[in-house]
Amino acid sequence: MKNKKQKNRHVYWNPYFGGFLMGLLIILTFYLTGRGLGASGALKSGVVTIVDTVATTHAHSNEYYSKFLSEDKSPMNNWLVYEAIGVLFGAFLSGAFTGRIKWKIDHSPKITSKRRLLFALGGGILFGLGAQIARGCTSGAALSGMAVLSTGGFITMLSIFGTGFIVAYFFRKNWI
Amino acid sequence: MGPLIPNGLIPLEWNYVIAILIGMAFGYILEASGFSSSRKLAGVFYGYDFVVLKVFFTSAVVAVLGIFYMDYLNLVDITQLYVHPTYLWAAIIGGMVMGVGFLAGGFCPGTSLCAVAIGKIDGIVFTIGLMIGIFIFAELFDVLEPLFVGSNLGNITLVDTLDISPYWIIFIFTIIALVSFVISDIVRKKVKKVFY
Numbered sequence: 464m465k466n467k468k469q470k471n472r473h474v475y476w477n478p479y480f481g482g483f484l485m486g487l488l489i490i491l492t493f494y495l496t497g498r499g500l501g502a503s504g505a506l507k508s509g510v511v512t513i514v515d516t517v518a519t520t521h522a523h524s525n526e527y528y529s530k531f532l533s534e535d536k537s538p539m540n541n542w543l544v545y546e547a548i549g550v551l552f553g554a555f556l557s558g559a560f561t562g563r564i565k566w567k568i569d570h571s572p573k574i575t576s577k578r579r580l581l582f583a584l585g586g587g588i589l590f591g592l593g594a595q596i597a598r599g600c601t602s603g604a605a606l607s608g609m610a611v612l613s614t615g616g617f618i619t620m621l622s623i624f625g626t627g628f629i630v631a632y633f634f635r636k637n638w639i
Numbered sequence: 640m641g642p643l644i645p646n647g648l649i650p651l652e653w654n655y656v657i658a659i660l661i662g663m664a665f666g667y668i669l670e671a672s673g674f675s676s677s678r679k680l681a682g683v684f685y686g687y688d689f690v691v692l693k694v695f696f697t698s699a700v701v702a703v704l705g706i707f708y709m710d711y712l713n714l715v716d717i718t719q720l721y722v723h724p725t726y727l728w729a730a731i732i733g734g735m736v737m738g739v740g741f742l743a744g745g746f747c748p749g750t751s752l753c754a755v756a757i758g759k760i761d762g763i764v765f766t767i768g769l770m771i772g773i774f775i776f777a778e779l780f781d782v783l784e785p786l787f788v789g790s791n792l793g794n795i796t797l798v799d800t801l802d803i804s805p806y807w808i809i810f811i812f813t814i815i816a817l818v819s820f821v822i823s824d825i826v827r828k829k830v831k832k833v834f835y
Contacts, residue, residue: 478693481672486701488664495657497642498721500665502749510773527780545655549662551756557670558757568760569677583761586744587768590737595776597733601747608723610702612796615725622734627741631684634742638681639833
C-alpha cells in the first residue's frame with residue numbers, strides 16, 4: 464500500500480503546474496480566437512449530426528437541432544469539434560508517454576464494475592442535460608466564463624461544486 | 640491587437656488548425672494532471688484528493704490575471720472577448736443537474752474525453768451518457784425552453800453585477816483561491832487516505 468501511494472504521488476504533474484499551464488492556454492485561446500475552451504459543444508454537434516442523419520425531417524422540425532443545422536455546412540464543421548479531436552489526441556499522447564493507456568474501469572473496491580458503469584451512464588446523461596440547460600459545462604461555462612469574470616460562469620461553477628458537495632454523501636460508496 | 644483571428648491578423652484558414660493544436664494542449668494538460676481518473680476527480684468532494692480544486696482555481700486565477708494584464712498593456716481588447724451569457728435560473732439549475740451528474744458519473748465532458756483517449760471504459764460509457772443527455776434535452780426542448788431562454792441578464796460580468804473595479808474582484812478571487820489551497824491541504828491531512 465505504501466509503495467502504491469508513492470507511485471500515485473509521482474505519476475501526475477504537480478496540480479499548480481498543470482493549473483498554471485492551463486491558465487496560459489486559456490489566455491492564448493482568448494488571445495487567438497476571442498473565445499474560451501469547450502468540451503460539451505463538440506458532443507452536441509455529434510448528437511445533432513446523428514439525429515440529422517437518422518431522421519432529417521425530425522431534426523429540421525425540432526427547434527433545438529435546427530439552431531445548429533444549415534444548408535451549406537455540416538454541424539461537425541465546427542471549431543469545438545476540431546478542438547475536441549485535439550483533446551483526444553493530446554490526452555492519448557500524455558497517456559502514451561506515461562504508460563497509462565489500457566482498458567480499465569475506475570471504481571471503489573466496495574462496488575462492482577457493473578454498478579460503476581451504470582452510474583457512469585446515468586451521471587453522463589445528467590451532465591449532458593445540465594450542460595445544455597446552462598449553455599456549457601465545466602470548461603465552456605465555468606472555466607472560460609470565469610476567465611473573463613462572466614457572472615454566469617461563476618454561478619455555474621458554484622452551482623456545480625456546491626451541489627456536488629451536498630450530494631456527495633449519497634454517492635460515497637462509489638468512491639471511498 | 641488581439642483577439643487575433645476575429646481582427647483578421649491571422650487568416651481564418653488557420654482557425655481549425657489552431658483548434659486542433661489548442662485541443663491537444665488542453666487534453667495533454669488535463670490527462671497529465673490526472674483528470675482522466677474519475678476517482679482522482681471525485682476526491683475533491685470527499686477530501687482525499689484536491690487536484691480538481693487546485694488545477695481549476697490556479698488556471699482560473701492565471702487566466703483572469705493574464706487576460707486583464709494583456710488588456711492593460713493593450714495587447715488584447717477585452718471588450719471583444721466572448722463573455723459567457725448569464726441566464727440566471729438556467730445557470731443555477733443546469734449547474735445543479737451537472738453537480739449530481741458529476742458525483743454519479745465521476746467525470747465532466749472534457750475529462751471524460753481524456754478518459755476515453757486512454758481506454759477508460761467508465762469514461763466511454765459516461766460520454767455515451769452525455770450524448771443521450773443532450774438528445775433528451777433537445778427532445779424535451781419545448782418543455783425546457785422557458786428555463787433555457789428565461790431570466791436572460793445578457794453578457795454581464797461580475798463588474799456589472801457587483802459594481803466594483805475588476806482589479807478588486809481579481810484580487811479578492813486570488814485571495815480566495817490561495818486560502819482554499821491552504822484549507823484543502825489541512826483537510827487532506829485529516830481525511831483517511833484513499834488508494835486508487
